[in-house]
Each structure stands twice: as C-alpha cells, then as structure tokens.
Amino acid sequence: MRVTIAGSLEEALADPAATFLAGGTDLMVGINFGRDRPEHVVSIGQLEELQQVAVDGRQTFGGGVTYTRMLEALGERSPAMVQAARTIGSPQIRNAGTIGGNLGTCSPAGDTLPVLAALDATILLRSAGGDRKVPFSAFMFGPRKSERRAGEVVYAVEWEDAGPSQVFLKAGTRNAMVIAVANLAMVVDRTRKAVRVALGSVGPTILRAGAAEELAAGLYEESGWDRPLQASEAATARFGELAAAAAQPIDDQRGSARYRRHIVGVMARRALARTGALA
Amino acid sequence: MSRLIRVNLNGEEHEAEAWEGESLLYFLRERLGRFGSKNACEQGECGSCSVLLDGVLVCSCLVLAAAAEGSRVVSVEGLAGDPVAAAVQAAMVSAGGVQCGFCTPGFVVSISDLLRRNPEPDEFQLREALSGNLCRCTGYVRIFEAALDAAKTLRAAR
Numbered sequence: 001m002r003v004t005i006a007g008s009l010e011e012a013l014a015d016p017a018a019t020f021l022a023g024g025t026d027l028m029v030g031i032n033f034g035r036d037r038p039e040h041v042v043s044i045g046q047l048e049e050l051q052q053v054a055v056d057g058r059q060t061f062g063g064g065v066t067y068t069r070m071l072e073a074l075g076e077r078s079p080a081m082v083q084a085a086r087t088i089g090s091p092q093i094r095n096a097g098t099i100g101g102n103l104g105t106c107s108p109a110g111d112t113l114p115v116l117a118a119l120d121a122t123i124l125l126r127s128a129g130g131d132r133k134v135p136f137s138a139f140m141f142g143p144r145k146s147e148r149r150a151g152e153v154v155y156a157v158e159w160e161d162a163g164p165s166q167v168f169l170k171a172g173t174r175n176a177m178v179i180a181v182a183n184l185a186m187v188v189d190r191t192r193k194a195v196r197v198a199l200g201s202v203g204p205t206i207l208r209a210g211a212a213e214e215l216a217a218g219l220y221e222e223s224g225w226d227r228p229l230q231a232s233e234a235a236t237a238r239f240g241e242l243a244a245a246a247a248q249p250i251d252d253q254r255g256s257a258r259y260r261r262h263i264v265g266v267m268a269r270r271a272l273a274r275t276g277a278l279a
Numbered sequence: 280m281s282r283l284i285r286v287n288l289n290g291e292e293h294e295a296e297a298w299e300g301e302s303l304l305y306f307l308r309e310r311l312g313r314f315g316s317k318n319a320c321e322q323g324e325c326g327s328c329s330v331l332l333d334g335v336l337v338c339s340c341l342v343l344a345a346a347a348e349g350s351r352v353v354s355v356e357g358l359a360g361d362p363v364a365a366a367v368q369a370a371m372v373s374a375g376g377v378q379c380g381f382c383t384p385g386f387v388v389s390i391s392d393l394l395r396r397n398p399e400p401d402e403f404q405l406r407e408a409l410s411g412n413l414c415r416c417t418g419y420v421r422i423f424e425a426a427l428d429a430a431k432t433l434r435a436a437r
Contacts, residue, residue, distance in 0.1 A: 002280055003299040003345045024341040025323055031300050032321040032340060041300070043346040068335075090411020091389070092338045093323055176410030177324055 001031075004042045009049040009153070013128045016151030018042040022050075022064055023096035025089065026105045044153060050100065057161050063100020063154035070099060078159070080118060080166040080185050084111045087170050090177050100154035103139070106146040109180045109201040113140065115168055117198035117206045118185035119159040123148075126155035140205045162189040165278040169267040172254075181255040182263050184243070186271035188216070190225045190279065197268065202260045203248035209268070212242035216272060229276030236269050243268030284344050288313065289357025297344050304328040306344035307354060315355040315384045326412030327385040329392075330354045336392045338411070355384035364391040366429040366436075376425035378416035385412050390426045398430060 006012035012020070019038035021027050022045045030036030044050060050064030053073045059081075061070055067085040071094070074082050088094055088111050102110045103123060116123075116136045123134045125148055139147050148154065165188040172178030183200040195216040197209040216231075216239060223229050231239065249260035285294040286303075288311060295310035302321070307313045307330075316339055317327035323338040330339045331353040339354075358364035367390045370376070377383050386409070393400060393408040400408065405426055414422060 001300045003282070003343065005346055005348060021343060021346065024343055024346075028302060028341040028343060029322040031343075032302060037300070041343070043343060045346060089323065090326065091392075091408055092326060092329060092336055092411040093341075095335045096323075096337045096341055174410075176407070 001037055002040050004040065006042050006044055006047060009044075009047055009126070009155075010128075012042050012044050012047065013126065013151060013153065015040055015042065016128070018151070020044050020104060020153055022098045022101040022104065023066060025093050025097040026101060026107075045098070050153075050155065052156060055161075058158060059161060060156055060158040061099050062156050063103070064098050065100075066096060066098050067094035076164075077161060078115075078119065078166070079164060080115045080168040080187060081112065083168040084115045084170075084183075084185065087111055087168075087175070087178075087180075093177075099157055103146070103154045103157065104148065106140050106144050106148075108143050108204060108206065109183075111168075111170065111180060111183060111200070113206045114183055114185040114198035114200040116157065116159070117208060118166070118187040118196040119162055120194075120196060121157055121159035123154060124156040124158070125149075125152040127152040131155065136206075137208070142204050160189075160192075162187050162194075163191060165190055165275045167271050167274045167278075169271055171263045171267065179254060182247070182249070182260045182267065184264060184267040184271055186268075186275050188220065188229075188275045188278075190220075193217070193220070193225050195220065197243060197246075197271070199243070199247055199264055201254075202264055207246055207248065209243040209246035212239050212246065212268060215239050215242060226279065228279045229272075231272055231276060236272055239272050240265035240269040282345060284310075284348055286344075286347055286349070287351045289353055299345055301344050302340045303330070303332070303342035303344045303347050303352070304339040306347075307339060307352070313354055313356055317381055317384060319381070323411075324413065325382070325385070326389060327382050329385040329388040329412065331388070331392065336389060355388050358387065358391060361391065362436075363394050363429075363433060364388075366432045367391050367394065367426070370425040370429035370432065371422070374421045374425035374428055376417060376422040378414075382412060382414045382416075386414070386422055390429065393426070394430055394433060398434060400426070400430065402427075 244265035
C-alpha cells in the first residue's frame with residue numbers, strides 16, 4: 001500500500017488505478033479490518049477544488065464537501081437532502097464523510113442517493129481525460145457499481161431547487177449510527193409539475209417507483225399543483241401498494257425482504273401525506 | 280511501506296515513522312504513546328477515539344494518519360487545561376457519568392466540542408450531539424446529566 005496526499009486535483013488524477021480517500025468513513029473501515037489493501041491510495045479530502053458550495057436555486061456541492069458543511073449551507077433548502085444528511089452516522093461521521101464519498105462508494109443503502117434520484121441530480125465526473133456529466137438515473141447500476149470509471153473522481157453534484165414539498169424517510173433500529181433497512185425520498189416539484197419517488201436499501205440500486213409517481217402526479221393534476229394535497233384513504237393506500245411493489249428487497253442481516261416491502265409502503269403513505277401538506 | 284508523519288498534537292510538534300495505511304488513532308497510541316484516545320470498534324461506531332482534527336470533531340480511527348500530516352490534532356490529553364473540558368470532567372465525576380471509564384475520554388471530547396459550539400443545548404441537541412459515542416455501562420442518563428450540569432456551571436462562570 002502506497003499513499004499520496006494529492007496537492008492538486010491534477011496530481012490526484014495522475015494514476016488511473018488509484019483508490020480515492022475522501023472522508024475515510026468507508027475506506028478506513030476496510031483498511032482497519034484488513035479487508036482492503038488498495039495498492040495506491042490518493043487522499044483527496046484536503047483538495048480545495050472539491051469544496052465548492054452554491055445554493056442559489058441550483059444547488060452545487062463539490063465532491064469533497066462533508067455532510068456537516070452541506071447541512072450548514074442548505075439550511076432550509078432541499079429539505080429531503082437535509083433530512084437524509086442528518087440521519088447519516090453521528091456528528092463525527094458527518095464531519096468527515098462527504099457527498100462525493102456517498103456517490104463514490106455507491107452502496108444501495110447510501111442515504112443521500114435516493115434523494116439525489118428524487119431530485120434528478122446530475123453528477124460531474126472528472127478524470128485526466130476531461131469532464132462528463134451523468135444524470136443520477138444513469139449513474140448507479142448495482143451494489144457499489146456505478147458509471148464512475150477508474151481514474152474518475154466525483155467532482156461535484158448538482159440539482160435544481162425543487163421547492164419545499166419533499167421528504168426523506170428512513171427505517172432502522174436507531175435514529176443515529178444506522179445503516180438503512182429501507183429509505184425513501186419523495187420530491188413534489190410543484191413549479192415543474194413533477195413527482196419523483198426513490199427507494200433505497202430495497203434493491204441492488206436506487207429504485208424509482210414510477211407507477212406511484214404517476215398516481216401522485218394525477219392527484220396533483222386534479223387538485224392543483226400549487227395547493228396542499230390531501231389524498232383520499234383509497235388513493236393513499238394505492239400509492240403505498242405501488243411503491244412497495246417497486247421494491248426488490250432481499251433478506252439480509254438488517255431486515256427481511258417481507259419487512260422491507262412492508263415498510264416501503266408505510267413510508268410511502270407518510271411521504272404522500274407530508275409532501276402534500278407542504279405547498 | 281512506511282513514511283515519516285508529522286502532526287501538531289496538543290500544541291506540540293511530533294513526528295514518527297508509521298505504516299502508510301495506519302489510522303491516526305493507531306499513530307497516536309502506538310507511535311506517540313498517547314493512550315487517552317481509546318481503541319474499540321475501529322469503524323467509527325463508538326466514538327471512544329474522538330479527537331479534534333483542525334478543530335473538527337472526528338473519529339481518529341477513520342482518519343488516515345498519513346493524511347493528517349501537518350494537521351493540528353487535539354486529543355483528550357490536550358484538553359487538560361481547557362476550562363470547558365475541566366467543567367465536563369468534574370460534572371462527569373459528580374453526576375456518576377463514569378463507570379468502567381473506557382468511553383469517558385471520547386465523551387469528554389464530544390461534550391466539550393458541543394458546549395463550545397452551543398453553550399445551552401436542549402435535550403434533543405445533546406442526544407444528537409452525543410449519538411456517536413457509545414457507553415455500555417451507564418445507560419447514558421447520568422452522562423446527559425453531567426453534560427447539562429457542565430453547561431450550567433460554565434454559564435454561571437461567565
């Protein structure tokens with residue numbers, strides 16, 4: 001194992017076979033336990049080029065921005081992202097872990113990922129060969145498998161401010177320090193007349209609940225996008241069923257497939273009610 | 280491979296040879312002989328290795344020592360003369376927040392960090408701030424009491 005503390009992004013991108021180290025909250029666990037022995041670790045956490053923050057209607061965060069800094073910058077904006085970031089780990093973890101790391105690791109349980117899916121975020125990748133932009137919908141394709149190629153770093157992630165009508169929900173055994181058994185993000189972009197629902201930790205990738213989205217969009221078409229939505233009991237139940245049907249859960253040490261599907265339905269119903277009340 | 284790592288620990292410059300993959304926690308304990316930061320989970324779950332890295336509360340087990348080169352590290356030993364930490368320590372003793380004591384250094388570092396940023400935390404802020412520190416003895420009630428007592432003492436002293 002060899003370590004380079006990159007002095008610039010250019011230096012960080014020089015070795016296409018490098019393993020990037022940002023906040024260390026994933027990689028260091030593997031190293032501490034002897035599971036991971038990457039040949040060449042390149043530390044990028046200190047790079048100024050990955051620290052950009054903008055929250056002026058289009059939110060942009062550099063890959064090296066920690067959850068704590070993101071929470072401070074967002075304030076009340078993008079509330080689903082705020083709720084997701086706040087459920088990650090503990091203060092110590094949020095002070096170290098980065099949004100770029102969540103995308104780089106690309107675990108199906110990554111808490112910001114369903115939010116990025118529901119916000120229709122764009123990921124900016126940078127390598128020695130140049131930049132490219134990838135929509136989140138085309139970014140992740142399996143557990144820890146993403147469109148990010150060797151030698152590419154998550155330079156930044158950005159999304160349009162979708163207004164206040166959005167929520168993130170997470171099921172786990174504690175409020176803190178918990179890997180999601182299941183999580184769900186729902187964004188109702190009332191200005192652009194779009195509903196997006198994304199599920200995490202219930203499939204090999206983040207899953208969009210398309211049929212549930214269509215149902216909710218129909219409800220808003222009827223009742224008005226600019227007004228609070230109080231869905232009927234029947235519509236709410238149907239929405240929960242459709243969301244649960246979109247899950248592809250498995251049994252594992254954190255929960256059973258049956259429980260996961262159940263909890264997705266519960267979270268979806270709550271999400272519909274809560275976003276409906278936020279006009 | 281090994282490399283020479285230099286950090287400013289508790290106001291003093293230190294350097295030692297270390298394996299490239301080792302954590303800051305291991306470096307502090309095994310290379311610099313500072314045993315206040317405890318080694319328990321090595322995965323950022325328990326908070327017993329909490330330190331301030333350039334003023335930010337982190338788990339030292341998740342910091343690559345090599346990446347901390349040139350940084351300012353404050354471990355629990357470095358809080359010995361700190362009035363906030365002194366109040367926290369005294370309150371931990373008087374409230375009965377210490378049983379086996381293993382988690383105590385991490386709690387002292389975390390509570391001191393909280394009280395510096397927020398001198399008047401409510402119960403929920405306190406619980407959230409200490410959610411990364413585990414104690415398997417006390418059941419937390421007396422630790423939370425100690426933190427609130429320390430906050431009160433510090434406010435009265437101002």
